[in-house]
Amino acid sequence: MHNIKSKLRYLFIGDILLLTLVFGIMNYNKFTKVIPEGEYLILFFTFVFFWTSFSIYYDKYHILVTRPYWFVFRIISWATLMCLLSITITVSFTNLWSTSRIFIILVTLFVFLAEIGLAAVIVMFQPSIDPGIIINADNKTDDLQNKYFFKWLIPGAISLIIIYILTVWIMEGNFVYNPFNEKSLLILICSWGISTLVTNRYKAPNTLNHYYEIAPYIKAAILMFLFLTFFYFFLRLEPYAGNLMFKTSVTFSGLEMFCFYLYFFGRSKKNGNGKIIAAPSTNGSNGQEDLKTVTPNYDTGDYYSFHDLVKSLKGIHLGHRAKILDLLSEPLEDEKIDKDKVSILSTSSTINVQVLPDCSQDLLINFHDLNDFRRLNYYLLNCYKKLNNGGLFIGSFIPMEKFREHLRTQMPHFLFAIIFPIHFIFHRVFPKLPVTKQIYFIITKGINRIFSKAEIFGRLSFCGFEMIQDKMIGDRIYFICKKLKTISLEESPSYGPVVKLKRIGYQGEIIPIYKFRTMHPYSEFIQGDIYEKYHLDKSGKLRNDFRITSWGKILRKYFIDELPQLYNWLRGDLKLIGVRALSEHYYSLYPEDLQKLRTSFKPGLIPPFYADLPQSFNEIIASERKYLMLKSDKSFLTDLTYLTKAMVNIVFSGARSN
Numbered sequence: 001m002h003n004i005k006s007k008l009r010y011l012f013i014g015d016i017l018l019l020t021l022v023f024g025i026m027n028y029n030k031f032t033k034v035i036p037e038g039e040y041l042i043l044f045f046t047f048v049f050f051w052t053s054f055s056i057y058y059d060k061y062h063i064l065v066t067r068p069y070w071f072v073f074r075i076i077s078w079a080t081l082m083c084l085l086s087i088t089i090t091v092s093f094t095n096l097w098s099t100s101r102i103f104i105i106l107v108t109l110f111v112f113l114a115e116i117g118l119a120a121v122i123v124m125f126q127p128s129i130d131p132g133i134i135i136n137a138d139n140k141t142d143d144l145q146n147k148y149f150f151k152w153l154i155p156g157a158i159s160l161i162i163i164y165i166l167t168v169w170i171m172e173g174n175f176v177y178n179p180f181n182e183k184s185l186l187i188l189i190c191s192w193g194i195s196t197l198v199t200n201r202y203k204a205p206n207t208l209n210h211y212y213e214i215a216p217y218i219k220a221a222i223l224m225f226l227f228l229t230f231f232y233f234f235l236r237l238e239p240y241a242g243n244l245m246f247k248t249s250v251t252f253s254g255l256e257m258f259c260f261y262l263y264f265f266g267r268s269k270k271n272g273n274g275k276i277i278a279a280p281s282t283n284g285s286n287g288q289e290d291l292k293t294v295t296p297n298y299d300t301g302d303y304y305s306f307h308d309l310v311k312s313l314k315g316i317h318l319g320h321r322a323k324i325l326d327l328l329s330e331p332l333e334d335e336k337i338d339k340d341k342v343s344i345l346s347t348s349s350t351i352n353v354q355v356l357p358d359c360s361q362d363l364l365i366n367f368h369d370l371n372d373f374r375r376l377n378y379y380l381l382n383c384y385k386k387l388n389n390g391g392l393f394i395g396s397f398i399p400m401e402k403f404r405e406h407l408r409t410q411m412p413h414f415l416f417a418i419i420f421p422i423h424f425i426f427h428r429v430f431p432k433l434p435v436t437k438q439i440y441f442i443i444t445k446g447i448n449r450i451f452s453k454a455e456i457f458g459r460l461s462f463c464g465f466e467m468i469q470d471k472m473i474g475d476r477i478y479f480i481c482k483k484l485k486t487i488s489l490e491e492s493p494s495y496g497p498v499v500k501l502k503r504i505g506y507q508g509e510i511i512p513i514y515k516f517r518t519m520h521p522y523s524e525f526i527q528g529d530i531y532e533k534y535h536l537d538k539s540g541k542l543r544n545d546f547r548i549t550s551w552g553k554i555l556r557k558y559f560i561d562e563l564p565q566l567y568n569w570l571r572g573d574l575k576l577i578g579v580r581a582l583s584e585h586y587y588s589l590y591p592e593d594l595q596k597l598r599t600s601f602k603p604g605l606i607p608p609f610y611a612d613l614p615q616s617f618n619e620i621i622a623s624e625r626k627y628l629m630l631k632s633d634k635s636f637l638t639d640l641t642y643l644t645k646a647m648v649n650i651v652f653s654g655a656r657s658n
Contacts, residue, residue, distance in 0.1 A: 011061040012052075015115070019051055020044075022110045026103060043091070043099050047107065050086045054079040064119055072119050074150070080112045085193060092186050093235070097179075152202040156256065160192055161185065163255075164248045171244065184241050188248060191227035195220040213264040214257065221253035262438035288464065288485040291389040304337040304363060312344050316367060323473045331392060331468060331480050337362040341388070348372040348447075350379045356386045363392045369476065370397040370456060374446025380463040387483045393465060394480050400452045402475040403427075432496050432521075453477060454547040457529075458522025462488045467529060488525065495521045498564055503581035506602045511573045513581050514564035518552025528585050536589075540617035565605055577639040577646075578604020579624050594621060597628050611645035613653075 023044050024034045031037075036044050055061065058079045064072050084104070091099060164185055168175045175181070196202060201216040228249055232242045306329050318324055341362040345352055348368045364383055373379045383393050407423060408416050427450045430440040456479075457467055465481040492500055494517055501524065505511035526547070534543040548556075555561040568574045574581065581603035587595060608627035614620045630638040 007065050008061045011064060012055070015055065015061070016048065016052070018114055018118075019047060019107075019111050022114065023047060023107055026107050026110075030100070030103060039096055039099055040103075043087075043096055043104070046087055046090055046096070047083075050083045050090075051111075054083045054086075064122060069120060073116055076112065076115050076119065080108060080115075082193075084108045085189065089186050089190050092183055149202055153196075156196075156202060157189070157192070159256070160188060160248070160252050163252045164188060164244070167244060167248045167251065171247075180241065184237075184245055187228065187231050187235075187237075188245055191224045191231065191249070192252075194227055195223040198223060214261050217253075217257050217260050221249075221257060224249055224253065259435065262435055262442075288488050291464075291484055291486065302339060304332065304339045304342050306332045308339065308342075312342075316344070316346055318367065320473045323471075324478060327469065327471050327473070327478055328394065328480070335362075335392060337392070341391075343386075350375065350382055353379065353382045353386060358385050359388050361386050361391055362388055363394070365394040367396060370395055371449050371451060372447050373449075374441060376449075376451075377459060377463065380459060380465075381487065384464050384483055384487065389483060391483045392468075392480060393460075393483065394478070396476045396478045397451055397456050398475055399456075399472075399477050400450050403450050406475070434496075452520040452549075454520035454523045454526065458493075458520070458525040458547075461485075461525035461529065462490070462493060462522055464488070467526075490525075493522050494519065494524055501583070503583060503603070504587045504599065505573060505581055506599065508599045511568075511581065513573070514567055516555055516561040516564060518549060518555050518561045519547040520549055523547035524583070527583065531585065531589075536617050538616050540614070540620045562605065569605055573602075575602045575604045575639075577606050577608075577643050578602055579628065580604075580607045580609075589617075590621065594625055594628075597625065601628060601631060606643065606646050608642050608646075610649050611642040613649060 023036070027036045027040060027044075028034050031040075035041075058075050060075055060079050063075050067075075087104060087108075088101075091097060091104065164181075165175050168181060199216040199220040201220045203216075225246070228242075228245050231237070232245070306325075309328060309332060310325065313321070313325070341360060343356060343361055343363070344365045344367075346367040347353075350373070353364075353366075364387055366383075370376060370379075387393060404420070407420065411419065426440070430436040431449070456477075457470075460467065460479070460481050464483060464485045464487045466484040468480045468482055470477055470479040490502075494501070497517055498514060499517045500512040500514055502510050503513045527542070530542050530545060530547070534545075537543040552561070565574060569576065578601060579598055582590075582598075587598075590598070608623050609620065612619075612623040612626075614623045627638065627642060
């Protein structure tokens with residue numbers, strides 16, 4: 001401990017000497033004098049005061065010798081920013097007004113750069129630290145709930161500045177940066193900063209209740225208004241300045257509270273929000289493993305029969321009853337289901353499922369359409385939790401195609417052509433975007449959601465169910481699935497317009513590949529099921545692949561879906577030319593020798609497919625093997641040759657992705 005105190009003392013003295021040195025050099029550059037005089041001497045002591053104050057407040061020197069570099073960088077950045085803000089406000093409201101703003105910014109910037117550079121050196125040569133020392137120091141831990149989110153803080157400050165500029169623009173017809181606007185803006189930033197420190201907004205949320213999460217932002221809005229009133233009164237500002245600042249504050253606070261309410265509302269209602277946790281899994285597709293199931297041995301007459309089902313359904317109104325019973329008869333003949341472990345519901349409330357004991361059901365049927373569940377994954381995970389391993393889950397939903405047909409039958413064609421794009425944007429685009437998603441669910445309450453067949457089947461697979469049978473009856477798809485897998489460990493299933501897909505990269509490493517989504521959400525979870533059922537067509541693609549959207553076909557045809565992969569190329573995950581980065585399932589279909597050969601090279605943006613134009617899966621394998629063998633011998637020349645051929649085929653022969 002004594003050694004650490006000595007280090008902190010040396011770091012403090014060294015930091016002040018560094019500030020003095022930088023200030024002296026800048027002063028010499030401006031006045032050809034090392035020692036500052038007059039206003040710049042006062043400015044120097046102002047620098048030392050605020051630099052020391054915020055360094056001590058943020059415990060900068062102790063953190064430098066006890067925490068990792070990323071955290072050190074964060075603390076230095078925050079302390080420097082607060083110091084610069086304080087100095088600027090002091091200069092603006094004292095006789096230091098005539099000092100150079102550029103001088104202040106450059107001194108701050110050079111000291112900041114020197115600090116983070118020296119910090120990197122210190123951390124690099126710092127011996128490993130006993131974790132006990134870190135915990136004993138003031139008994140503080142690295143709790144994320146006490147750390148500001150820069151991804152929220154910085155946009156908040158920028159938004160405040162932009163709103164002030166727009167307010168001035170609206171009131172005056174233009175915006176001119178002058179001392180009046182500078183002072184008003186600094187008072188706004190100061191009030192915003194103090195209210196932020198007092199209320200702890202922009203910190204990690206610590207509750208799933210969105211009312212508690214939005215509370216700091218409401219408090220901060222009130223405090224910001226009070227601080228502005230305080231400054232307006234004691235600094236004797238002009239009424240026009242007060243009018244500008246109060247309008248800016250109200251506009252900023254209103255927009256901020258609205259945006260964060262939507263964010264926290266969506267977070268608290270998030271599908272499968274962590275209340276049901278999957279069992280750990282190390283193998284299997286999408287992080288899922290097969291469950292161990294035990295076939296029950298009931299005495300004759302003790303299991304649930306088809307006749308029992310018919311009696312149970314007498315009190316439930318069902319359209320197409322005969323066809324539904326015909327669909328359900330087959331699994332009941334094959335399965336042995338305990339009479340006491342059957343639940344038949346017709347409800348849109350998850351609570352009616354939650355009341356069932358865990359692992360208590362062999363058969364769970366809900367005849368209410370899945371389209372009315374606001375938190376669909378949460379509902380499915382609860383059903384999963386209540387079933388025994390190998391238990392049956394039966395339900396229904398209205399697929400997307402039927403919604404379109406129904407809309408078409410309700411109006412003339414010309415009106416449908418006008419209404420359908422609006423209907424599509426509201427029901428298909430709004431639920432997929434971060435902010436509009438919350439607006440959509442607030443308006444609709446999650447009722448009559450539009451789901452595709454691929455999305456429902458994908459969600460069921462994600463939640464650990466395996467599809468046994470499905471059938472279109474009337475305008476609904478009825479499905480029968482079994483609890484046969486663990487819940488997927490995937491944290492970010494495909495849902496929004498840009499998806500992050502797991503692919504096999506260099507040396508077999510799993511890398512994220514970014515693409516515009518061309519398939520229905522959650523489609524990646526049923527790729528293996530579609531292959532098992534339909535296999536590949538002649539071109540090497542999955543046969544009868546109903547996962548691809550109508551607009552996805554257009555995006556694929558013109559390579560638009562590949563554009564986000566430029567980010568992977570810039571990151572170094574991909575090369576310009578190379579074999580495709582494949583999903584684990586598709587990769588498993590390749591011969592073992594080609595699997596090893598593929599992972600010896602980085603995958604690429606433009607595959608050899610567009611140079612050779614193979615017509616079948618076997619030809620694709622032959623094409624890739626030929627390319628990789630040539631690349632092993634002459635890497636640059638091979639890539640250049642294949643790039644030229646690919647460009648010619650794409651531009652002149654119309655080669656496209658299917």
